[in-house]
Amino acid sequence: MSTSPSLSYHHGDLRRALLEAALVILEREGEAGVQLRDLARAVHVSPAAPYRHFDSRAALLEALAVIGFQRFSRKLEDVAASGPAETGMPLGHAYVRFALDNPGLFRLMFSSQLRKDNRPGLRMAADAAFATLRHVMGGNTQGQRNAAISQWARVHGLAVLLLDRHIALPDGQDVEQLIAGVLAQP
């Protein structure tokens, strides 16, 4: 999958290579571990090379987060398409599972660092993903809206609290059981 190691002056697909390397590091060391110089070294280019493709480190992180939202959105759509959504449970489960499967990415997507410098791309990607949610959950009246937000908040909160290991697992119970148990609540 990795680009052919053309030893030429030009890398050929540096942007993608940087993002791939960044994703690996992001999951292994978290956002702070994603350093432009390291990425450059990992891909065998000079420290300044990434600037041909990203205005700044923040821009690269934004690109990562956007990718994250796209994958996230896709996952949710898949689930929504497969089942007729009797309950929101499968959707909620997919939401939490995505977070647990991509901890670094998920945290980056909801990082407040990125939110500060108002990056329209990120906002749009996030809105698109949430639009999927909103569409699936439906609800026009205020009551339905509140119910939908309540569900969303619960699922999101569960994901975040599990990610940060704030919820202690009772011995003999695995995460899946816990998620199912919590999402089964009214």
Place this chain on the structure above:
Amino acid sequence: MSTSPSLSYHHGDLRRALLEAALVILEREGEAGVQLRDLARAVHVSPAAPYRHFDSRAALLEALAVIGFQRFSRKLEDVAASGPAETGMPLGHAYVRFALDNPGLFRLMFSSQLRKDNRPGLRMAADAAFATLRHVMGGNTQGQRNAAISQWARVHGLAVLLLDRHIALPDGQDVEQLIAGVLAQP
């Protein structure tokens, strides 16, 4: 409240002064804005002075987060003490309100950056705060436990999503109404 501007060589209460300055900056610029050199300058000491009181920047941030959890815990206890907790609503409301009133602090408390370097002090402060929650909500059976976690997750998720402005307010509705509406859901 600020320490008397004793122009002496020794500051007198540098640790507290640093934390106070850090809290202000934390709320104004977020975690990234909390820089040791800036804090030192703000308190009129040399850049290395903070190291007499904190091993590292991370240690200072941890101290801030611990303070946050203590305040948080106290808020929750106050609410729990005042009302007989018919519903969890007042507690949940206090939870969300704390987040909205102290955005920088709240985000720091749940920052994954700090969690990485396993800081026992932070973990203990967090556990103490959550113990309050657990105590108030009660619940020994697995069903009760799941219900409690469900409530907790919903409240936490609501706080986080509101902080990051991911929940759009319908026009003519303020945040309080939204919180009440969501927490009123079954």
Place this chain on the structure above:
DNA sequence: CTGCAAAGTAAACTATGTCAACTTCACCAA
């Protein structure tokens, strides 16, 4: 009065993001 340890200072080291000036190279018009 004396001396010692706590609390600050000064100066330097390192790492990282970032920029400016230069270089290569693929590609295309003449």
Place this chain on the structure above:
DNA sequence: TTGGTGAAGTTGACATAGTTTACTTTGCAG
């Protein structure tokens, strides 16, 4: 074929922030 041009990389340097080491000041115990 040739020559130039712009995109993509390189080199070298700068600024800033965290951190360390060696030195200085000063309150205070004995």
